[in-house]
Amino acid sequence: VKWLWAGLALLLGRGRRRPAPAVVERPRIVPRRPPARRGENWVLLLLVLATLAAGAFIAVYAIDRLPAQTQLLGLALGLALAFLSAAAVVTARWVAPVEEISEPYSEAEHPAEQEEILQLVEESGERLTRRRLLKLAAGGAGVTLGAALVVPVASLGPALHPDALRRSPWRRGIRLVDSKGRPLRLDDIEAKALYTAFPEHMSHDELGSPLVVVRVDPGLLDLPDGRNADDWAPDGVVAYSKICTHAGCAVSLYRAPLFEPTSPGPALVCPCHYSTFDPVTGGSVLFGPAGRPLPQLPLEVDPNGGLRARGGFSGPVGPSWWGVRRQ
Amino acid sequence: VIRRAVRFLDRRAGAAPLLRKALRYVFPDHWSFLLGEIALYSFLVLVATGIFLAMFFEPDLSKTTYHGEYGPLDGVQMSKAYRSVVDLSFRVKAGLLMRQTHHWAADVFIVAIVLHVWRVFFTGAFRKPRELVYYVGIVMLMLALLEGYLGYSLVDDLLSGMGLAIGYSVAMSLPFIGGNLALLLWGGPFPGPPSFEPRMYVAHVLLLPIAIGTLLVLHIALIVARHHTQFGGRTRTERRVVGLPAFPGYAPRSIGLAFAVASVLFLLGGLVQINPIWLWGPYEVSQATNGAQPDWYLGWLIGGLRLMPGFDVTIGSYTLIPNAFWGGALFPMLVFGFLFAWPTLERRVTRDDRFHNLLDRPRDNPWRTAVGSAFLTWVAAVFFAGSADRVYSSFGVPYGPQIWFWRVVVIVGPVAVFFVVRRFLTEVKREEAGPVPAAGADQL
Numbered sequence: 001v002k003w004l005w006a007g008l009a010l011l012l013g014r015g016r017r018r019p020a021p022a023v024v025e026r027p028r029i030v031p032r033r034p035p036a037r038r039g040e041n042w043v044l045l046l047l048v049l050a051t052l053a054a055g056a057f058i059a060v061y062a063i064d065r066l067p068a069q070t071q072l073l074g075l076a077l078g079l080a081l082a083f084l085s086a087a088a089v090v091t092a093r094w095v096a097p098v099e100e101i102s103e104p105y106s107e108a109e110h111p112a113e114q115e116e117i118l119q120l121v122e123e124s125g126e127r128l129t130r131r132r133l134l135k136l137a138a139g140g141a142g143v144t145l146g147a148a149l150v151v152p153v154a155s156l157g158p159a160l161h162p163d164a165l166r167r168s169p170w171r172r173g174i175r176l177v178d179s180k181g182r183p184l185r186l187d188d189i190e191a192k193a194l195y196t197a198f199p200e201h202m203s204h205d206e207l208g209s210p211l212v213v214v215r216v217d218p219g220l221l222d223l224p225d226g227r228n229a230d231d232w233a234p235d236g237v238v239a240y241s242k243i244c245t246h247a248g249c250a251v252s253l254y255r256a257p258l259f260e261p262t263s264p265g266p267a268l269v270c271p272c273h274y275s276t277f278d279p280v281t282g283g284s285v286l287f288g289p290a291g292r293p294l295p296q297l298p299l300e301v302d303p304n305g306g307l308r309a310r311g312g313f314s315g316p317v318g319p320s321w322w323g324v325r326r327q
Numbered sequence: 328v329i330r331r332a333v334r335f336l337d338r339r340a341g342a343a344p345l346l347r348k349a350l351r352y353v354f355p356d357h358w359s360f361l362l363g364e365i366a367l368y369s370f371l372v373l374v375a376t377g378i379f380l381a382m383f384f385e386p387d388l389s390k391t392t393y394h395g396e397y398g399p400l401d402g403v404q405m406s407k408a409y410r411s412v413v414d415l416s417f418r419v420k421a422g423l424l425m426r427q428t429h430h431w432a433a434d435v436f437i438v439a440i441v442l443h444v445w446r447v448f449f450t451g452a453f454r455k456p457r458e459l460v461y462y463v464g465i466v467m468l469m470l471a472l473l474e475g476y477l478g479y480s481l482v483d484d485l486l487s488g489m490g491l492a493i494g495y496s497v498a499m500s501l502p503f504i505g506g507n508l509a510l511l512l513w514g515g516p517f518p519g520p521p522s523f524e525p526r527m528y529v530a531h532v533l534l535l536p537i538a539i540g541t542l543l544v545l546h547i548a549l550i551v552a553r554h555h556t557q558f559g560g561r562t563r564t565e566r567r568v569v570g571l572p573a574f575p576g577y578a579p580r581s582i583g584l585a586f587a588v589a590s591v592l593f594l595l596g597g598l599v600q601i602n603p604i605w606l607w608g609p610y611e612v613s614q615a616t617n618g619a620q621p622d623w624y625l626g627w628l629i630g631g632l633r634l635m636p637g638f639d640v641t642i643g644s645y646t647l648i649p650n651a652f653w654g655g656a657l658f659p660m661l662v663f664g665f666l667f668a669w670p671t672l673e674r675r676v677t678r679d680d681r682f683h684n685l686l687d688r689p690r691d692n693p694w695r696t697a698v699g700s701a702f703l704t705w706v707a708a709v710f711f712a713g714s715a716d717r718v719y720s721s722f723g724v725p726y727g728p729q730i731w732f733w734r735v736v737v738i739v740g741p742v743a744v745f746f747v748v749r750r751f752l753t754e755v756k757r758e759e760a761g762p763v764p765a766a767g768a769d770q771l
Contacts, residue, residue: 029351030575061421070423074597077424081590088583096579102562102569103353105554105684108456156526157514159507164516165499179613196613207517210613242613247632247651248492248517250615271617272489273633274716274726287727289632291639291650318517319496320639320649321506 030097039094043087050083162323166316168208170297175200176211176239176307184213185305189237191215192256194268196242197307207318210242211297212251213307214279216266223296224282231310232282232298239297239307240283241317244270246290248319251277268294282314292320354577355557355570359446361584366439368588369432370543374536376429376596383419385411386528388483388521397605405609408524409483413605428596430622433475435592437624440468448669448699450686452556454679458670460549465666467542470535472624477531479602479622481524486602488610490621492517493632497655502648518612559685568684618720620713627706630713631658634734654709662706690759693752700748701741708736 057076060066128134158164176184176197184197195213198204218236221229232238242250249272257263267286268277275290277283283294295317298310316324337343354360387407393400395410396417405413415422444464447453453461476494480487495517498509513519514526554568563569571577595601607616621629631654640648673695674680689696712733719726 069420070427071597073421073424074428074593074595078590078594078597081586081593085583085586085590088579088586092576092579092583096575099572099576100569101351101353101572102567104567105565106552108682153511157511157519159511162506162510164510165506167516198613205518205612207612246637247496247655249489250613252615253617271615271619271716272493273629274730275637285637288637289635289650289654290637319492319499319651320646321499321509322503322646322649323506324646324649325641325644 031099033097036095039090042090043095046083046087046090050080050087053077053080053083056080162321165318165321165323167206168313168317169199169202169206170208170309170312172309172311174202174309175302176213176299176309179204183306186235186237186301186307187305189213189215189307191217192254192258194252194254196252197239199309207243207248208241208313210250211239212242212254212268213237213239214254214256214266214268216280220265220280222281224284227282227296227298227314231300232296234299234301237299237307238279239299239309240268240277240279240294241297241313243318244272244275244290245292245294245318245320246270246275246288247272249273251275251294292324350572350574352551352573353554353568353570354573355555355563355568357558359450360555362439362443362446364581364584365588366436366443367543368585369436369439369592370539371585372432372589372592373429373436374540376425376432377532377536379425380415380422380429381532383411383415383422384408384481384528386481386524387411388524400605400608403609406483406524408481409604409609412482412484416605424593424597426596427599427601428592430479430601431595431599432592433478434601434622434624435588437468437471437475440464440471441624444468444666445699445703449689449696450556450558451683451692451695452686453670454683455670455674456553456682457549457556460546460553461670462667463542463546463549465663467539467546469663470539470542474531474535474539475622475624477527477535481527481531482604483524483610484604485607485610485614485616486604486619486621488518488612489615489619490625491610492612493629493651493655496651497632500649500652501656502652505649505652518610554684556684556686558688563685565682565684618716620717626713627662627710628655628659628713630709630711630733631655633715634709634712634730634737636734658709665702690752690755693749693756696752697745697749701745704744705737705741708733708740712737 053076057073057080060069060072060076066072125131154160177200178184178195178197181200183200184195189195191214193214197211197213198209203209215235215237216233218229218233221233221236221238223229223232240251242252244251247270249270251268251270253269253271255264255267255269255276257266266279268279268283269275270288270290273289275288276286277290277294278286283296285291285293292315295313295315297313300308300310302308333343333346336346385407389407390404391407391410393403393405393410393413395401395414397413400413412426416426417423447461447464476490480491480494495509495513498512499505501508510516512526514523555570557563557568557570560569571580608614620626632651633654635650635653637650639646639650687695712730715726715729715733718724718729
């Protein structure tokens, strides 16, 4: 037996030292196909082109003062990627050995393992006697801890104080100024034009500040009950919040009648969803999705002819929420 | 070299069996299966270009005065966020290329996802056992829409501000909680304190990309677990999947597609202008521009908002539902509700609880295809209604009558399409089944 082992070891040792070709050929995985010289040539060419285009990208980047640098960069990089893509596609179509393989779809389910998992859970819990009570306690702890972790979200904003939504800087006596801070005078307001006004010395960047001011024919005015023309529309000049009550965009279009007998009446239009408001009837909705009129600002004229607010808006400014109509 | 690399990996990670299996993973082949891959590769371009942009963008709403390369804005007050994007476009080398490619990639990403959802819907690929893959995909679509919206809202140009005002109004319009929710999200009444910008920023560059990336991995893992679906054929049955092996057959194809997607996106980013923010100017609450349109994938929401007639639902002085809710919140809820409910609904209605590895052609199931077409018609009609203002400014068709036309189409269109499609496909199916010997032929 000893000799036999020694002989075997010798044989194996010899086998290991012998060069590879003598080893029995393993069965192929990928089928043998003839050489693909043409495909190979194309791939080589495309790779060279991709290299050139990528180089061009570096060159365009490095050379300043090129006109249309963005376009050239995009073109160079795009072409480099396109050549690489073409090389990969040629490889797929003409170089890689074509074969079709198949395998069975995986099993629908594993009933034995399913059962084992259930068994595992059950056996692990056998020592528990008051399961319902434990579930209740764990549930209570989980829910309360979850709530405790969620509560700090309230720090994000004044969610519990929705009265912040009613904020507007306009008070009686505040002067109307334009975007550069120059006071607006009654005589400056021409018919068929739209003016944007802000409260003097206050932020222009909150929903409660910007106004649209237009001059309409005083004879057409038909304001809602409780708004008399002298206090709300001196000489036919009316002021409304510029923020649409639908979705908060600036009402920045004015459809002024060009030919009174046939044109539709004047209208303030929001360019986001084309809510259309009537400046003659206190900002009521003529068309479009707004569900509530534009809030109107009462006006007075100071001794210098300047426009001032006579009070606050007729309603809350900006997009509507559940509490918007509560007075 | 390959032998050494394989040996290294196998000895350290025991990876050889897995790798061996992965290389021969079977990919059934059909052009429509590439739509999901286009989305995947667009996502990679988005991440790559996005990382570049994040190096230059300042998420800061504090004001500054612009003095830079772009003359027309000289001396204009603007946020540092907006200025950093203008500078990124004019001052940073290759900055504009990256920004425009990022924007194009976002648009293509969502096109690819939407077409992919159509494919999956109309071929019944969502059926058992692949419902989870489908749900994860729909969640990714929702996140992608939000991610795109936040992306262009960050810039603080006039259009982004208008979009945010609308988003704020839709949040406000939710019944019972709207005002509170909007105050919570924005940190105060619109446009909110400067801290609002970092909130959007962290969501856009961290939370949502990680969420999408994680779901993407889950999506693919679930597909691998159940294998890909396939169209039926001689050897392609419910039990055996037939196709190309991952290597060497499929890998070069997919790599080719990846480079092709990246190529198209960079060519678009370099050669076709998109969102020239320097023309819009910085956002101010008192300004808005006419003919404004969001990126295409939010067109259905602007359409929904524009189509609704103007009314709020009120009880006395209590406003139950402000108008922006219908188009901005209820409409997308119905659309995604339908998409989520469909697999269960179809299983219930058809009482079909079997496993499906073979795909339907759309004509194989006239009922499903008709419902899907009607649903698509509904969403498409709302989508096109959203561009009525551009039709007015380009062709002079009055806006009001257009809106009334679409209001009718939104209701009549889906019903008509349902019956036409079902009838047509039933006929096609009958003809395909072969010439049926006419029963009455002999008697004539």
